[in-house]
Amino acid sequence: MSKLxxxxxxxxxxxxxxxxxxxxxxxxxIEEGKFVSIIGPSGCGKSTLFNxxxxxxxxxxGQILLDGKNIVGKSGQVGYMLQKDLLLPWRTxxxxxxxxxxxxxxxxxxxxxxxxxxxxxxxxxxxxxxxPNELSGGxxxxxxxxxTLLYDQDVILLDEPFGxxxxxxxxxxxxxxxxxxxxxxxxxLFVTHDIDEAIYLSDEIYVLSPRPGRLKEIVPVHLPRxxxxxxxxxxxxxxxxxxxxxxxxxxxxxxQKVE
Amino acid sequence: xxxxxxxxxxxxxxTFEKNKAIQKxxxxxxxxxxxERRTNRLSVLGRVMVGVLLVVAxxxxxxxxxxxxxxxxxxxxxxxxGITSITEGTLIQDLFYTSGATVxxxxxxxxxxxxxxxxxxxxxxYSNIAEPYIVAxxxxxxxxxxxxxxxxxxxxxxxxxxxxxxxxxxxxxVAAHSGVKSVDKDLExxxxxxxxxxxxxxxxxxxxxAMPWIVSSLKINIAxxxxxxxxxxFISSRYGIGRMILYAGQIMDTDLVWLGVVVLSMLSILMYLxxxxxxxxLLRGQVTQK
Ligand SMILES: Nc1ncnc2c1ncn2[C@@H]1O[C@H](COP(=O)(O)OP(=O)(O)OP(=O)(O)O)[C@@H](O)[C@H]1O
Ligand SMILES: [Mg+2]
Numbered sequence: 215m216s217k218l219x220x221x222x223x224x225x226x227x228x229x230x231x232x233x234x235x236x237x238x239x240x241x242x243x244i245e246e247g248k249f250v251s252i253i254g255p256s257g258c259g260k261s262t263l264f265n266x267x268x269x270x271x272x273x274x275x276g277q278i279l280l281d282g283k284n285i286v287g288k289s290g291q292v293g294y295m296l297q298k299d300l301l302l303p304w305r306t307x308x309x310x311x312x313x314x315x316x317x318x319x320x321x322x323x324x325x326x327x328x329x330x331x332x333x334x335x336x337x338x339x340x341x342x343x344x345x346p347n348e349l350s351g352g353x354x355x356x357x358x359x360x361x362t363l364l365y366d367q368d369v370i371l372l373d374e375p376f377g378x379x380x381x382x383x384x385x386x387x388x389x390x391x392x393x394x395x396x397x398x399x400x401x402x403l404f405v406t407h408d409i410d411e412a413i414y415l416s417d418e419i420y421v422l423s424p425r426p427g428r429l430k431e432i433v434p435v436h437l438p439r440x441x442x443x444x445x446x447x448x449x450x451x452x453x454x455x456x457x458x459x460x461x462x463x464x465x466x467x468x469x470q471k472v473e
Numbered sequence: 474x475x476x477x478x479x480x481x482x483x484x485x486x487x488t489f490e491k492n493k494a495i496q497k498x499x500x501x502x503x504x505x506x507x508x509e510r511r512t513n514r515l516s517v518l519g520r521v522m523v524g525v526l527l528v529v530a531x532x533x534x535x536x537x538x539x540x541x542x543x544x545x546x547x548x549x550x551x552x553x554x555g556i557t558s559i560t561e562g563t564l565i566q567d568l569f570y571t572s573g574a575t576v577x578x579x580x581x582x583x584x585x586x587x588x589x590x591x592x593x594x595x596x597x598x599y600s601n602i603a604e605p606y607i608v609a610x611x612x613x614x615x616x617x618x619x620x621x622x623x624x625x626x627x628x629x630x631x632x633x634x635x636x637x638x639x640x641x642x643x644x645x646x647v648a649a650h651s652g653v654k655s656v657d658k659d660l661e662x663x664x665x666x667x668x669x670x671x672x673x674x675x676x677x678x679x680x681x682x683a684m685p686w687i688v689s690s691l692k693i694n695i696a697x698x699x700x701x702x703x704x705x706x707f708i709s710s711r712y713g714i715g716r717m718i719l720y721a722g723q724i725m726d727t728d729l730v731w732l733g734v735v736v737l738s739m740l741s742i743l744m745y746l747x748x749x750x751x752x753x754x755l756l757r758g759q760v761t762q763k
Binding site for chain 2: 272289294296298302304365
């Protein structure tokens with residue numbers, strides 16, 4: 215059975231009397247423990263899809279099944295890291311990270327007891343009691359990701375978590391994410407604009423295409439794990455990259471013709 | 474031979490000097506605190522000097538007759554009047570009366586105003602219905618209502634508190650409402666995604682987000698509350714600095730009027746410092762915000 219399913223899901227927005235199809239009828243089926251990336255140009259409905267899975271947005275049609283149970287309109291069932299880091303500026307890093315546990319009523323001491331060792335392990339040691347604006351972009355992203363992980367859901371959605379980082383920090387964060395994914399055994403859905411990143415991290419890549427947003431193709435990635443820098447230059451990697459680039463280019467040409 | 478050694482020694486000495494020079498060079502460290510302390514010390518000094526200068530000039534000008542001491546009184550006379558008012562009059566009681574009404578009105582106004590402004594987060598419908606009334610109420614010159622309020626609440630302490638309260642409550646509500654409107658929707662979304670209930674979003678995101686807005690209204694509020702109290706005392710009162718000033722004016726005792734103004738100014742400064750302290754308390758940990 216799949217961990218997470220999106221059955222005949224779609225989303226239409228209506229504004230000023232005009233309907234925008236953010237996502238056409240789509241079917242997703244994600245297996246437990248997989249790392250799945252979603253790529254596609256801006257505006258193809260990636261964030262919309264995540265908002266629906268996270269229960270923040272009602273789909274126009276369809277069902278979202280988590281472990282076979284319908285979770286449409288229910289928030290708090292999956293971990294969700296939005297496109298920005300969204301750390302609360304008036305809280306220290308550690309109290310930002312324990313926010314999810316705090317909301318669930320876990321005592322502060324206990325929550326910090328869980329968070330502090332993880333912060334050390336994942337490169338935030340020494341910054342526990344700093345405020346978010348004293349941290350670099352990469353560290354803020356780590357903190358936001360740890361907050362999502364410590365919310366303790368099996369499925370986590372990451373919406374372009376590394377979009378704002380420079381190439382080097384990005385590579386470091388990707389390796390870090392793979393390490394975490396291995397440690398925590400989560401099912402991950404990961405949105406990115408970066409084809410390299412998608413291939414490097416994923417078991418499967420869902421390619422979306424815009425206007426209207428829809429699922430174009432599912433591309434499996436069979437690169438062996440653990441992956442490292444050498445993976446980036448392997449034949450399979452290069453081949454996949456070309457294939458994906460081709461698909462995105464098709465869309466671009468199609469859009470240009472329409473305009 | 475000797476010359477050579479000397480030469481070497483000189484050279485050695487030269488490099489030694491150079492090294493010393495390099496070592497001696499003070500490393501420049503951005504020390505915000507030190508810089509701040511330095512400017513702070515200077516500005517305190519400057520402030521005190523300007524104040525002393527003004528008082529001395531006042532005294533001097535009234536003595537030599539450039540300023541008419543009948544209208545302008547003079548610092549020494551004011552101090553003397555003050556001492557007699559404390560020992561023989563009711564200055565201290567008046568001071569407690571005025572400051573008590575002001576602080577009470579300020580606290581009530583700020584607290585209830587904040588609650589009112591924050592409550593608008595809960596429902597857009599409620600907020601939309603209430604908004605024009607808030608604007609209208611804000612536009613009413615509350616001081617013009619003072620005579621009615623004194624009739625309504627009597628000439629005692631409560632009518633002053635009510636005036637101070639009315640002066641502050643809407644200002645705070647408007648500030649808190651602006652704070653609520655400025656809350657980052659994505660922060661709210663993030664909290665909901667962590668399974669938060671509305672109540673939790675309110676206490677963890679909305680209140681702290683709006684806090685700087687509320688706090689920014691405090692300083693204006695304390696001055697408004699004081700103005701409210703004094704006008705209340707002007708209208709009709711048995712105690713208070715405002716009443717003292719009014720009475721002194723009626724008997725043309727300008728020294729006493731001046732005493733009242735000076736005491737009110739000092740009270741105002743003291744309460745201002747109080748709000749500065751309150752600001753720090755309320756924004757603990759928030760100083761770092763944006
Ligand atoms: N609340 C909304 N109201 C109306 N239209 C919306 C709303 N949210 C999204 N849309 C529209 O839906 C489409 C998909 O938006 P979405 O944010 O999901 O794109 P995205 O794939 O995440 O883009 P990006 O890569 O830039 O983040 C866009 O055309 C957008 O304008
Ligand atoms: Mg998006």
